[in-house]
Amino acid sequence: MKKTLLLLIICLLLFPNSTFAHTSLVKSSPSEGEVLTESPGEIVLEFNTKVEQGSQFQVINPSGNGVAVIGISIEDKMLSGMLPQELQGGDYQIHWNIIGADGHPIEGEISFTVKIEQEKTSNEESNQIINKDEQSMEEDPVEVEMEPANPPAMMSTIAIILAILAIVSFFYVIRKGKIQ
Incomplete structure (x- = not known):
């Protein structure tokens, strides 16, 4: 009995992340920022x-209205959809609501910007602007930090361990005949 309990506790402590981890966004296209x-x-x-x-x-345009998205599909770890119309210049948001593998609903938001260059009268002006944009993009890469989804997993693990210990202790005491 003690060996089984010890084995169970060791398993719960060794594998809590895979058992209780919530789903989180790994990457997106377009990416954040x-x-x-x-x-x-x-x-x-x-x-x-x-x-x-x-x-x-859902994709939200700069004026706060939804943009048409067609063919939203779910394939294993991927959620995707097509934009049938071209987006105009401005700041956009992607609001996502998913149900993770653990059954928990999770939501998030990704912001991106569409900057469509106006046609210039001179090709040289256009080339200069594009070169400046490329330089600034190279100098300031966008990094997306994902926060770990593990803090709730530790609390869940502790709660389960305590519940198992209470149940095992209860049955152990009953079996020994100490509760009347």
């Missing part, structure tokens, strides 16, 4: 675990 020089044709969100049916996302 990305500045695009042309309208994206597709939105792709990739998560660290399988995404369940019922998951969705």
Whole structure:
């Protein structure tokens, strides 16, 4: 009995992340804070675990209205959809709501900007602007930091261990006949 309990506790302590981890966004296209020089044709969100049916996302334009997205599909860890119309210049948001592999609903937001250059009268002016944009993009790479989804896992692990210990102790005491 003691060996079984010890083995169970060791397993719970060794594998809590894989058992209790929540789904989180790993990468996206467009990515957080990305500045695009042309309208994206597709939105792709990739998560660290399988995404369940019922998951969705919405693209919001600079004036706060939804943009049409067609063919939203879920394939294992990916959620994607096509944009049938070109996006105009401005700041956009992707609001996503998914159901993770653990059954928990999770939501998030990604911001990106579409900067479509106006036609210039001179090709030289256009080339200078594009070169400056490329230099600034090279100098200031955008890094997306994902916060770990593990803090709730530790609390869940502790709660489960305590519950198992209480149950095992209860049955142990009953078996020994100490509760009357």
